[in-house]
Amino acid sequence: MIDDIEELVVCESFSADLEAVARSAKVVAAMGARLLGAEPEFLVIDGVTHLRWTFGTPRVLLLGHHDTVWPMGTLRTHPWSVVDGVARGPGVFDMKSGLVQLFHALSGLGSLDGVSVLVTGDEEVGSITSARLIEDAARGLDAAFVLEASADGGALKTQRKGTSMYEVLVHGRAAHAGLEPEKGVNAAVELAHQILAISGIGGTDGTTVTPTVLAGGSTTNTVPALAQVDVDVRVETVAEQQRVDALMHALSPRLDGARLEVRGGPNRPPLEAAMSASLFELAQSLSPVPLLSAHVGGASDGNFTAGVGCPTLDGLGGVGGGAHADHEHVIVAELPGRTKLLRDLVEAVLSA
Template identity: 65%
Template sequence: MLADLEELVTCESFSADYAAVARSAHVVAAQGSRLLGTSPRILDIEGVTHIQWTFGTPRVLLLGHHDTVWPIGSLTTHPWSVADGVARGPGVFDMKAGLVQMFHALASLPSLDGLCVLVTGDEETGSATSRTLIEDIARTCSATFVLEPSAPGGALKTSRKGVSLYDITVHGRAAHSGLEPEKGVNAATELAHQLLALQAIADTVTASAGPGTTITPTLMSAGTASNTVPARAELSVDVRVPNAAAQEAVDQLIRALRPRVPGARLQIDGGPNRPPLDASSSRKLFALAVEQAERLGLGPQRQAAVGGASDGNYTAGVGCPTLDGLGAVGDGAHADHEHVITAEMPARAQLLAHLVGALR
């Protein structure tokens, strides 16, 4: 398993580099072919490369991704290594160890009939090219197992917040800031008003739909020169919601924003990206995981609700029961300390194999 993990980690696959993602897809395909005994379909959708194996009529979907947030060249600063039972390297935890565990779990089964394995190439950027594919397969299945990394301590992820993404553009009017500032419409000032309005929206939705909604301004820019009234300002907004009602309420309130500075105009793009993964979608599958882990002597299983989203949000969103976080045990997704506890990998693969076997 460690040799296979090294093979995947040392093939860098930054989401924004489509050529690197394509190279990674062929490495993943070759590794999966060796362990599963058959070649996959390699799908190029708008330049992004995905991999799919289908065995008979799918009833269970195993879902993962091979792209990472790490720019090409990250191996020079975060090299692959294994020391004292800890594996490190870009994407090792999120989520290349999960792919290795999945392939080895499936290789241990006497039959793969009724399974679909989908490894996408754009999860980290929102799954724009793979969402339809994921949802179409999930609609035909009775369960989805997501090989994203576990929550702290190896906990399975039984609920995830939904995600909405917005880009707010303010259109103002430029003017010389010294000679005639009164002739300008300051887009930066208008954007400041909108920042305060976004906080008020979060408070309103929390009061009506319950706690857990966060509205976070992230990227922001305004102006072109220090002596010019800004004619344009831009803001990206990351929204996380605990339930569908909160997601809908936030969307309506953001689209209802109006300018405060006379002459300014707002342009609002984006909207809901991933629906929430509700705990009800995972309840029966988590109970099955507890049962199977007990039979295997793996110890009690824990569950966690997390703020991050995954493609499991999509499968749950179309009504397919979904259990997430079945991948690696470790920590540091997207961070310098990203790592995997290697001793946990065989046990996690064994649990997945028994979960799949129990459903077929």
């Protein structure tokens, strides 16, 4: 397993580099073919390469991604290593170790009939091209097991917030800031009003509505004609996601002559606790050690599977920490136990 993880990590796969993602897909495909005994389908959508294995009529989906947040060349500063039982390297925790666990878990099954595997190439940038694939793959199945990295202490992820993403553009009117500012409509001032209004939408039931990236203006002596803000939304329930979406699209300008344009909307539905409860209970019954569960703010492709009504258990991948950070790492000693747990879960669902 360590050798396989190394093979994936040293093949860098930055989401924004579609050629690198395509190269990574070939490495993942070869590994899967070796361990599963079957070649995958290559699904290329808008240049992004995804992989799918299907065995018989699917009842269980195993889901992961092979793209990472790390720019090409990161291996020069964050090289692959295994020291004192800790594996390090770009993407080792999120989530190349999880892919290796997936393949090794399935390789030990007597039969793969009823299993589907989907490995996507754009999870880290919002699953824009793979969302429909994921939903279609999960719809009507008995279970989806997501090989994203664990939460702290190896906890399984039984609840995730849903996400929405917006871009709010303010259209004003330019004018000379010294000679005739009164003839302008200041998009920056209007944006300030909107940011305060947007900030007030959250704060209930765990909902966060966060203005993030700001831009506006052209020169220091010109009344800004255009300004914009990106907005990150995290919600616990579908009802909250719909409430926020309605309020975002109902924003109205405060200054005469200003015009608003609101782009975006829900990206991933929430993974609500009810969608993971039965599978977590099953995992507890199969595990030789007590299992922890975690509720996290970050979203994954498991949000999509839960959103179409498929029972979903997330965080079954590597145990370690540092996702998207310089200290990203995986605890090697945890790999066999996590792999066996996944194998036992798949067997239990297929035999039910």
